Amino acid sequence: MEIHINSILIWITAITIGSTAITVYLGSDKLSSRAFAFCILIVSLWITSAGFLTSVENPVILTFASKLNYFLGGNIAAGFLYFFYTFPDDTHPPKRLTCSLLLLQIIFFFLYFFTDCIIGASFSNGTWILGPFSFLFDIFFFGFFIYGIVILVKKYISASDVQIKKHIKFMTWVIIVGFLPPSLFSIILPRFGIYNLDWLGPVSEVFWIPIIAYSIIKHRLFNTKVIAIELVTFALWIIILIRTFLAQNFHEILVESALLLVTMVFSILLIRSVLHEIEQREQIERLATDLKKAYGHLSDFNDHLEQKVEAQTLEIRKSYEVEKRARIQLERLNRTKDTFITTTQHELRTPLTTLKWEISSLQATSPTTPTSESKESLDNIKSSIERLDSIIENFISITEDKEK
Numbered sequence: 001m002e003i004h005i006n007s008i009l010i011w012i013t014a015i016t017i018g019s020t021a022i023t024v025y026l027g028s029d030k031l032s033s034r035a036f037a038f039c040i041l042i043v044s045l046w047i048t049s050a051g052f053l054t055s056v057e058n059p060v061i062l063t064f065a066s067k068l069n070y071f072l073g074g075n076i077a078a079g080f081l082y083f084f085y086t087f088p089d090d091t092h093p094p095k096r097l098t099c100s101l102l103l104l105q106i107i108f109f110f111l112y113f114f115t116d117c118i119i120g121a122s123f124s125n126g127t128w129i130l131g132p133f134s135f136l137f138d139i140f141f142f143g144f145f146i147y148g149i150v151i152l153v154k155k156y157i158s159a160s161d162v163q164i165k166k167h168i169k170f171m172t173w174v175i176i177v178g179f180l181p182p183s184l185f186s187i188i189l190p191r192f193g194i195y196n197l198d199w200l201g202p203v204s205e206v207f208w209i210p211i212i213a214y215s216i217i218k219h220r221l222f223n224t225k226v227i228a229i230e231l232v233t234f235a236l237w238i239i240i241l242i243r244t245f246l247a248q249n250f251h252e253i254l255v256e257s258a259l260l261l262v263t264m265v266f267s268i269l270l271i272r273s274v275l276h277e278i279e280q281r282e283q284i285e286r287l288a289t290d291l292k293k294a295y296g297h298l299s300d301f302n303d304h305l306e307q308k309v310e311a312q313t314l315e316i317r318k319s320y321e322v323e324k325r326a327r328i329q330l331e332r333l334n335r336t337k338d339t340f341i342t343t344t345q346h347e348l349r350t351p352l353t354t355l356k357w358e359i360s361s362l363q364a365t366s367p368t369t370p371t372s373e374s375k376e377s378l379d380n381i382k383s384s385i386e387r388l389d390s391i392i393e394n395f396i397s398i399t400e401d402k403e404k
Helices: 005-027 031-055 059-086 095-113 135-158 162-191 200-218 224-245 250-364 372-403
Strands: 119-124 127-130
Touching: 005 031, 005 200, 005 224, 031 059, 031 200, 059 095, 059 119, 059 127, 059 135, 059 162, 095 135, 135 162, 162 200, 224 250, 250 372
Parallel strands: none
Antiparallel strands: 119 127
């Protein structure tokens, strides 16, 4: 294996893209984020296969690497089409689409590795041989990417939220920037017999990294602290890996490899610690949100309680007004009763007393001896008067007892 500067740049790009894929995957559990991480992971594998094409001289390995390179390119197109469906609202693609993509990948896997229909079985003079059905790859690759861009444009037109429109617009440009350079150098130019610039296709993806990082921060897929730690960690890995490639003897290679291994172990532990810290902070934030919601419910309950108290107070006031009116009417009835009693005493008892006195006077001062009939009449009148007087006394007595 001969290591050239082209190979080093390709391997560094592959590690950087792969590190970004891991960063995105670990940083968010959203469906669209996971789909995007899967896509750029395939891009990293595609760049790795391109690295073998520039650093390996064995024809068998070169033929396998060229077949793998094209197969992974098709997977990139299929993966991004899946991502286009999920972004930005995490909508699951139709099951029919998912099954169709898997079936196509199985068919292409057979065509690539068990036939010479797309990529030939020979590799010479730094070029690979295209099979009679190589145009299927072009249709598959460019068709899926163009269809995906159309999906994003439709989502952009139908979106009502301004922020979502900005996210879709930005992501569309991210995909276009990551799609055009490798398509030009690794697919279009080889069709015209220009193979010596093929290495620029994978290397051009390195310029995609800051755009992806900005997109991650732009869409707030996860905490920027994790991004910083992981990027610094992966940069350290790349530096140690370059030192390993540049080692002069076996002893230096062994030392650099051991250093890389130790660095990777401690880096993974550090990243896991940071992720655990962020998870705890997110739990605290969720608890704070729940407490805020509970406080809001309690505030609503207090508002409703105040409304109920006000309603009950209003009912009590109405009841008090009714009781007050009833009391006034009762007092008026009491005054009417007192007036009636007073009137009864004056208007009934006084005439009865006068009648009793007149009857007694007639009985005592009669000039002649009364007849038995007149005497009996006078006695009856007097008895009736006394009975009526007794009824009036009883009525007045009962009324006074009720007052007491």
